[in-house]
Amino acid sequence: MGIISPVVTDSNGNPVATGSSQILDKDDFMTLLVAQMTNQNPLEPMDNTEFIAELAQFSSLEQLHNVNDSLSNSLEWDYLQMQTINNTMATGLIGREVNASYNGVYLDADNQPTIAFNSPKYAQRVNIQILDINGSVVRTMTDKEVPPGSNKMQWDGLDQNGQRVGEGYYTINISAVDAAGDLFTPSTFLQGKVDGIVYREGAAYLQVGGMEIPLSAINAINEYVEAVEEEEV
Numbered sequence: 001m002g003i004i005s006p007v008v009t010d011s012n013g014n015p016v017a018t019g020s021s022q023i024l025d026k027d028d029f030m031t032l033l034v035a036q037m038t039n040q041n042p043l044e045p046m047d048n049t050e051f052i053a054e055l056a057q058f059s060s061l062e063q064l065h066n067v068n069d070s071l072s073n074s075l076e077w078d079y080l081q082m083q084t085i086n087n088t089m090a091t092g093l094i095g096r097e098v099n100a101s102y103n104g105v106y107l108d109a110d111n112q113p114t115i116a117f118n119s120p121k122y123a124q125r126v127n128i129q130i131l132d133i134n135g136s137v138v139r140t141m142t143d144k145e146v147p148p149g150s151n152k153m154q155w156d157g158l159d160q161n162g163q164r165v166g167e168g169y170y171t172i173n174i175s176a177v178d179a180a181g182d183l184f185t186p187s188t189f190l191q192g193k194v195d196g197i198v199y200r201e202g203a204a205y206l207q208v209g210g211m212e213i214p215l216s217a218i219n220a221i222n223e224y225v226e227a228v229e230e231e232e233v
Contacts, residue, residue, distance in 0.1 A: 094196060101188060107166075112155060114210040115172060125143070126174065
């Protein structure tokens with residue numbers, strides 16, 4: 001009798017489904033091996049070499065299964081550990097000034113995200129596209145006669161049809177047209193003090209100037225110095 005086939009057949013020799021995955025694990029292998037030994041022909045029993053080969057095959061299968069479990073547990077532990085470190089670092093940024101370059105906003109059940117951008121020159125028109133996780137545009141917002149410098153637009157969380165979209169992280173694309181009709185791209189650079197931290201789906205978001213910035217978007221951390229006007233003597 002040869003190596004056990006991973007496909008189980010009925011009395012007519014037709015394949016029989018043993019599960020949705022059709023993949024045998026080490027317990028299934030051992031069950032089949034025991035069944036094979038129990039039902040072998042007593043006049044032509046399995047020889048020692050074949051039996052040892054199948055035991056070695058089972059041993060290899062068990063070792064591979066254990067290695068796979070260990071690797072999966074290790075990767076999951078590393079992810080949780082890194083997430084914990086990032087969340088701990090985030091809490092230490094409260095009250096600090098940060099610089100960030102972001103490309104998206106998070107929409108929860110009832111918030112209206114603020115989208116901040118910096119225009120290097122006067123813009124006759126600024127367009128902001130909001131895209132979902134599939135890259136589809138759900139909303140396009142337009143502002144006219146935008147001055148140079150820091151500006152903001154607020155998204156009410158509605159799509160082009162006036163329907164509230166689902167909670168999640170949305171990507172933004174910003175483009176502008178200057179007075180001469182030429183296209184240019186305003187910067188999504190943001191600088192401000194971290195007022196708080198919110199956690200969404202296990203990830204930390206910094207609250208800066210009315211916006212929620214992913215921790216990964218931070219590219220500089222500074223001491224926050226509040227301006228104090230000198231009193232005239």
